[in-house]
Amino acid sequence: MSRRLRPALALLCLLLGSSLPAARAAEPVDLLLVLAADVSRSVDAQKFQLQREGYAAAVTNPRVLDAIRSGRQGRIAVLFVEWSGLGNQKVVIDWTPIDGPKAAQAFGDRLLESPRSFADRTSISGGIDFAVAQFARTPFSSERRTIDVSGDGTNNAGRDVGVARDEALALGITINGLVILSETPMPWNPEHTNPPGGLANYYRVNVVGGPGAFVLEAKDFNSFGQAIIKKLIAEIADATPPR
Numbered sequence: 001m002s003r004r005l006r007p008a009l010a011l012l013c014l015l016l017g018s019s020l021p022a023a024r025a026a027e028p029v030d031l032l033l034v035l036a037a038d039v040s041r042s043v044d045a046q047k048f049q050l051q052r053e054g055y056a057a058a059v060t061n062p063r064v065l066d067a068i069r070s071g072r073q074g075r076i077a078v079l080f081v082e083w084s085g086l087g088n089q090k091v092v093i094d095w096t097p098i099d100g101p102k103a104a105q106a107f108g109d110r111l112l113e114s115p116r117s118f119a120d121r122t123s124i125s126g127g128i129d130f131a132v133a134q135f136a137r138t139p140f141s142s143e144r145r146t147i148d149v150s151g152d153g154t155n156n157a158g159r160d161v162g163v164a165r166d167e168a169l170a171l172g173i174t175i176n177g178l179v180i181l182s183e184t185p186m187p188w189n190p191e192h193t194n195p196p197g198g199l200a201n202y203y204r205v206n207v208v209g210g211p212g213a214f215v216l217e218a219k220d221f222n223s224f225g226q227a228i229i230k231k232l233i234a235e236i237a238d239a240t241p242p243r
Contacts, residue, residue: 026141029097030071031236034131038151039082040122042182042193047221048116051150051180054225055080056108061229065104067236075099076236077140080111083127085120086158092117095138122192123158124151124207125165128175132168145171146210146235150178150228153192154202162206174210177203178231180218212238 037051058064059078068076080093092114098104131147147168155161168175179200182193195202203215214234218227 026139027097028073029075029077029140029142030068030073030144031076031238032095032135032138032140032142032145033076033078033235034081034134034147035078036081036083036127036131036147036149038084038122038124038127038149038153038180039116039118040084040151040153041119042122042153043119047152047180050221051224052111054221054228056111057225058228058232059098059111060101060104060108061232064229064232064236065101067233068098069100071236077138077142078107079134079138080107081127081131081134082117083123083130084118086123086126088118088120088123089126089130090117091134095134095140097140121157122151122153122155124149124155125161125163126158128161128164128168128207132171132173135171135173144174144238146174146176148176148178148231148235149203149207150180150224151203152180152182153199154195155206156189156192165207165209169209172210174213175208176213176231176235177208177215178218178224178227179203179215180221180224183220 035055039048075097077095077097079091079095081089082092083089093107093110096107098107128147135145165175181199200215200217208215216227216231218224
């Protein structure tokens with residue numbers, strides 16, 4: 001009896017297996033890029049708007065699009081995160097492929113239309129940890145994974161930022177930084193936005209890392225747009241910009 005049942009059982013297993021949906025292969029891109037923007041309370045409404053507009057304009061910039069098209073796949077995947085204090089991180093725009101002007105414009109428009117997420121303390125470590133977790137759920141694949149951290153102050157909430165950075169680097173993730181310098185120190189904590197040695201140096205020592213990692217400076221939020229264009233081109237082209 002058991003010998004007679006074996007062919008039927010084998011056929012049943014085959015039919016059941018063929019009815020299951022096949023796992024969808026991850027779509028290849030040249031770069032997985034998380035844009036992680038600081039929206040802590042030191043970023044006032046005007047600065048926030050300038051930052052959003054800077055990112056939207058940079059993604060649609062012709063030089064950035066040329067860099068995207070020059071890759072082997074001709075496209076990258078981008079996710080936009082806003083972060084503030086401990087536990088305050090949010091995906092504003094989920095993983096989106098960008099392969100030309102139309103996709104870039106749609107990404108920029110959504111960014112400008114999205115409301116602000118937070119206005120709390122500054123947990124760079126929390127922002128890095130949250131960004132790292134997003135790579136595990138992306139429907140795209142790439143050997144290059146980068147977190148682009150922009151901010152105007154030091155880590156003052158959550159765990160040690162250097163530890164968060166090192167754990168990300170151990171996973172093969174590169175972290176680059178864009179610091180927005182403040183003309184006037186915060187009266188209640190001047191070293192938050194103007195630490196000893198400067199904010200760019202703080203990022204170099206504590207935040208960035210990985211092959212070719214770099215830090216760029218924006219003298220103020222008005223110059224943020226040009227700085228992020230330069231940064232995106234360097235990240236997409238996998239080249240370190242000159243100091």
